[in-house]
Amino acid sequence: MNELTIKDPADLLSFIGHTLGFWPTESLVCITLDNNKVGATLRIDLPRQPGHELSYARTVTSYLTSDTTATSIVFAVYTSTECEPGQPKPHAATIAALTGVLAENGITIRDGIFVSDDAYSPYDSEPGQDISLPISSTEYSQVNAEFIYRGSTIEPTNKIVLPAPTQEAPKSTAVEERVNTIRTQPPDDALREASKLWTAMLDAGDFPTDEDCTTLIANFQFPHIRDRLMSDIPGIDEPPQHILFAQTNTPPQWSRIEWAQQLLLHAYTRTSPQHAAPILTTIGYINWWQGRGSKAHQYLQLALDTDPGYRFARLSDQMLGAGIIAGWNTNKNTAYKNHLDMP
Template identity: 25%
Template sequence: MTSPERLTVRGPEDILGFIPHSLGYWPANSLVAMTLQGKRLGATLRLDLPGPAVLADPAPFAETIAGYLAADEHADGTLLALFTNNGWLSGPGCYDGLLFSLEAALAGARMPVKEAWYVGDRYWRDAWCTDPACCPLPGRPLEQIRDSLLNTEMVFRGSSVGPPPEERQARTVPSLYRAAVLEAEAAWSARLDCRRQSRAQFDAVLGLWTGLLAGPREELGQPLVDRDAFLRASLLVPAWRDAVLVMAAAGQAAAAAGAEEFGNFDEEQGPEPVVFTGVVPLETGLAETEPAGAPSSTGGPPAPETLLKTGQHQGTPGYGDVLMGHEPPVPQWLTMDALDLVLGQLALLGGAPAAAALTGRGWIAWCRGRGSYSAAYYEEALEIDPGYRLAELLLELVRRGTLCGWAARKEAAWQKFGPDAA
């Protein structure tokens, strides 16, 4: 990772303008907490604002927030922003009690609240200021945040604020491309199915993924019939799907060692591996060498539950350590970013491979510290394939508030734009 470039925070408007860029969308009905490391911004945490039952006794909720933020071991302060149109209320339904509890919990965790704000659809204000000279009601116009210098600089650097995860619009694909990919995918899947336990086939599949992700970025999202069909077919084999995720974060050696540890390979001589060697342009149809037939499946991968339990093997990170973000110390973010682009393309056509691709995207989003997007991807995968086990397991982690190990450490965390804010 290169040394990040600094961004200068000049006032509250800059901090509040940074939040949507950090999350990727403008939050609503949300509590956003940001840790401070001296004068530097640290980790960003977003949660849904609690309901009346929690607000009646917000202390346990506040302690939970403090526990999450404690993952930033260098934090010595906290900033709070409540994105709600109820920030001007008093009495039942207001969030003053929640703020008091958060102040107490974070002070006890040695991360005292330095400032707190309410941000609505039209106005924003300091949560505690009652002086009409500097904090007039109903508040300052939201345009001050949208037009802040830091927000302008973010946009200049190429950062954009998209819709919330639940409002993402599905992309469409040309019908000719869809039909061609699905036809080729069925043929590749039939050919690969009897090679699930072949070490040679595993190496061929992982080698293709590795080379693709290391290639030119502009080619990753380009629709290519035969390549996309092969990749989608490979995601139907859970052992290969998991190896791709581990490879992207920790390298090919870790992926191969973990697959060996799981006992995925059959030592007996099996069919020769099928190797994808090129691409077929959309207008030319399918290659003459497309596989045909449907050999029966033999054996199978380990249950997904074991993915989060396995340890290390021969000095390389274990699958569980990688999937939880504990190892390696810093993941291969460029490769993971590339994988996210490819999985996004493969998910467009739906079906079981799309569930696998969306689950992979959800894991990458979780590794980036974007729990809302992560949950949305997992839920979309489960809509396509109810009971998809890996999506269920990882969604449970998100719902429990578990943070990815990399996201919890500043030196390992993903950086959307590269800079620190200070």
């Protein structure tokens, strides 16, 4: 695959959109650089209230410094807040705090872009100076054309849309019957059978039968089986607790993880709300592994919508809220597509 060359702001905004997979809103996006080489991409919600600029800057810096080769960054502020005539750009205090904290860590800001709903301009342009260009001009950038040629698209938002479930009542009864059967088995035998079935699904190239889907959904209702199946996903032979927290010496098999997410979404369409929380939580957890924090949060909230008492979803969402990053994403050689999307 040919390397991309970013020559102007339109190229940069196109790169951000295709890297994240969606057009950000009310967001700060930073891209780390090592000389002229692009490193990690971070998207994080802009602060909602004034007075927290320094703590926000420290949080952003902690994410950016996970790329140990970074020497500088470029950033883009996406906001619907209008620029007032003769006034600094919106979130100027945030960018000032970030500049200082990054400097303390040996990282400089090379450039910045201000992106409104329909135009973009240099972030450091003088107050009242209008040198903006329409957002639509990014459609004609060389980088956008190259990404489209590779089959990439930019979604208008990051909001997830779940596929519609199929026949709920019959599926629910079948899952419950299978759950009761699993309860009668010795725990080790149930664990071994569940792992064997799931591994076969992960190694296959086709979606499983409805009967196997029913068994998979039933298996995920048991926390000890669920944890084992989750640790089977990345294809790593290391302790399960290291795998679950993405703290392994071996890099994950990202294509296998992507396929696991497709299998779980397929299983979701064949379950009912009373059995959906473990499936949705696991999909959320996969998104956390991938550095897609905002999508992970959405899946976890959907899991809690179906079962407000599902503890694993609540604990996972608290982990996200604390800003904890999956270990694989602290190393650009193991990170998924080398970007972080944090709520």
